[in-house]
Structures are given as C-alpha cells and as structure tokens.
Amino acid sequence: MTRRCPNCGAVVPKGSLTCPQCYTEVPRDDLDQTEPAYGGRNYERPRDEYERQLKKRKxxxxxxxxxxxxxxxxxxxxxxxxxxxxxxxxxxxxxxxxxxxxxxxxxxxxxxxxxxxxxxxxxxxxxxxxxxxxxxxxxxxxxxxxxxxxxxxxxx
Structure with a gap:
C-alpha cells in the first residue's frame, strides 16, 4: 500500500513525516510499522560476533x-x-x-x-x-x- 500526500497527492515514502513535494504533514497511522533494516531482512548479530568486533576495535x-x-x-x-x-x-x-x-x-x-x-x-x-x-x-x-x-x- 503506497502512501499519498493529502494535499498534493504525491507518493510519500514509508516512515516519512512530511510530503517530499509540498512538505505537508502526512498522517502517522502506520509509523509504528517500520521498515526492516538491511535490505528487507531482519538482521540480528550473534553475541559472540558482537564481542569479537568489539575486541577488534580496541x-x-x-x-x-x-x-x-x-x-x-x-x-x-x-x-x-x-x-x-x-x-x-x-x-x-x-x-x-x-x-x-x-x-x-x-x-x-x-x-x-x-x-x-x-x-x-x-x-x-x-x-x-x-x-x-x-x-x-x-x-x-x-x-x-x-x-x-x-x-x-x-x-x-
């Protein structure tokens, strides 16, 4: 479902608070459903990988x-x-x-x-x-x- 600006009718990206064309505030009814990060997939790092990367930075x-x-x-x-x-x-x-x-x-x-x-x-x-x-x-x-x-x- 694409979101449209109530003022000018332009397509508004998901998660945007204003219209990219006329900067009118768009309704915030679907802001709770954020897009998943990393190209559409949920990514969770294992704990040991996280600790290994922290040691590299030290x-x-x-x-x-x-x-x-x-x-x-x-x-x-x-x-x-x-x-x-x-x-x-x-x-x-x-x-x-x-x-x-x-x-x-x-x-x-x-x-x-x-x-x-x-x-x-x-x-x-x-x-x-x-x-x-x-x-x-x-x-x-x-x-x-x-x-x-x-x-x-x-x-x-």
Whole structure:
C-alpha cells in the first residue's frame, strides 16, 4: 500500500513525516510499522560476533603507552589518549597543557643561560615549579593511558 500526500497527492515514502513535494504533514497511522533494516531482512548479530568486533576495535595498550611516554620528552603529552579516542577531550587537554608547560620551561632555561648568577637564583624556584608541574602532568598522562581513567583518584 503506497502512501499519498493529502494535499498534493504525491507518493510519500514509508516512515516519512512530511510530503517530499509540498512538505505537508502526512498522517502517522502506520509509523509504528517500520521498515526492516538491511535490505528487507531482519538482521540480528550473534553475541559472540558482537564481542569479537568489539575486541577488534580496541586499541593496543602497548602502542598507547609508547605514544604517551616517548613524545613526553619533547613536550608532547596526550598522544596516548588521542590514539585511544580522538573525540575525547581529555587527550587534547593533556596536549595543550603539556605544550604550555614545556614552552615555559624551555624559555626559562634559555633566559637562565642568558642571565647572570642573580638571574639564576631568581629563576630557580619557578623553574623547579614548572618542571615539577610538567613531570606530574606527564605521569598523569601515562597513568591515564595505563589505568584507563584517573577517575579512581577523583580526577577528571
């Protein structure tokens, strides 16, 4: 049985709420009978096939750990999280935070080399502070990749 628009008489596809020609709302009496998916046949995946496909999608922990540890020496954090799920904002937050701390550290080291003994004394505390923050952020990034989430520590 084909559906027709009550306004213009055009054929309306099954499941459509409006007419494709005049955009008039069509009666919704047969919307409960949806068309079967996958070319007219009902398709249900067996449970074991579903679990096998989930395991295929899971990323390698070794690769994620390598991406979390090695680039951290160059100021790039969060690549392990981005590798696992690029849509999750956590990895991008680690990346931005790591880059900011690393750029500050490098510029402080350059300024330390240009300054004299008084400048070195004045830069020691901030240098240690930002160095500690960067190292803590790098450890948190690696721990997040290895443990799966830092929510167990109350961090998000």
């Amino acid at each position: 990323k390698s922990l070794t690769v994620a750990l390598i991406l979390a540890v090695v680039p951290a020496f160059f100021g790039i954090l969060g690549l392990g999280q981005i590798y696992e799920d690029r849509r999750d904002s956590k990895g991008w937050k680690f990346l931005v935070t790591g880059l900011v701390f690393f750029i500050i550290l490098v510029s402080m080291i350059v300024l330390l080399n240009m300054s004299g003994i008084l400048g070195a004394i004045m830069m020691a505390v901030p240098l240690i502070l930002f160095g500690g923050l960067y190292i803590c952020t790098a450890i948190a990034s690696v721990a997040d990749v290895y443990l799966g989430s830092l929510r167990i520590f109350g961090l998000r």
